[in-house]
Amino acid sequence: MKTLFFSLLISLCATNLFAQMIKPADPFAHTYSIVARDSATGEMAVGVQSHWFSVGTVVSWAEAGVGAIATQSFANVSFGPRGLALLREGKSPQQVLDELLRDDEAREYRQVAIIDPQGRVAVHTGNKCVDYAGHTSGTNFSVQANMMLNDKVWPAMAKSFEKNKNLPLAERVLAAMQAGQAAGGDIRGQQSAAILVVKGQSSNKPWEDKLIDLRVDDNPQPLQELERLLRVFRAYEHMNRGDLAIEKGNMQEAMQEYTAAEKMFPNNIEMQYWHAITLANGGKTAEAAAMLKKIFKKDKNWQEMTRRLPKAGLLQVSEKELKQLLGE
Incomplete structure (x- = not known):
């Protein structure tokens, strides 16, 4: 199928008409995607899956307090940053879309x-997009697809998004993409996927406003891998909250968060390790030593790490307790 696709492109370019409209820099990001907003949190997201390498670097654009954009098919990547700039000026999504398409000779592709941030949506599917192609928009979302196996993909995505209101936005977007895949997905198969989530309002701290940015660039089961990465991300959120609880001196909350993280990612040694260190700092030396013994057996480097922590103030125990922790 891929060989046939590129043969077709060469044939089209030979006519010169197609070549005049589509620039060499325009990626062939044929795909399905969703742009969405969470009415409770205000968060905005873009989710995408395609049989194309690193599709998330092409299709997904979002900025806290500004909006989210998916640009695909024969993708005009400039629509991402240019569209966000126009939204930043106060234009509505429809006004932005009209302006982006006005001077684009390849708009039908x-x-x-x-x-x-208000949940307003504008969407365009050019009449030259490869079948099956179409879109459906609703309250706080739009789903769009092209080069699909059938015309059931985007309706399935819309149905999934509308029924999963109880899920966090990232999980809700992922569920919509999984529904699209289950309905048929990209006619070429799967290769890459991404989820990008930003805050609804800007804090003027860009490093805090991008909440989730997960990409699977090349994988035979990208949505499955994206689901795994999102689960790991949530586990580390528990770890971060545990660290914050320690900073505030709330050991009980820290232990609860670390335990929650380990349940979500039970094979991660580092999560187990910091759980043990927290126990040690809380005076539970014997319990911590038992956990560390299992960790050291798997990887001796964690034993050396433990020797270095007191100097950094991350392990506050006596010399006797340190030796017990080290198993010496």
């Missing part, structure tokens, strides 16, 4: 969707 484009597919683009835009959502803003």
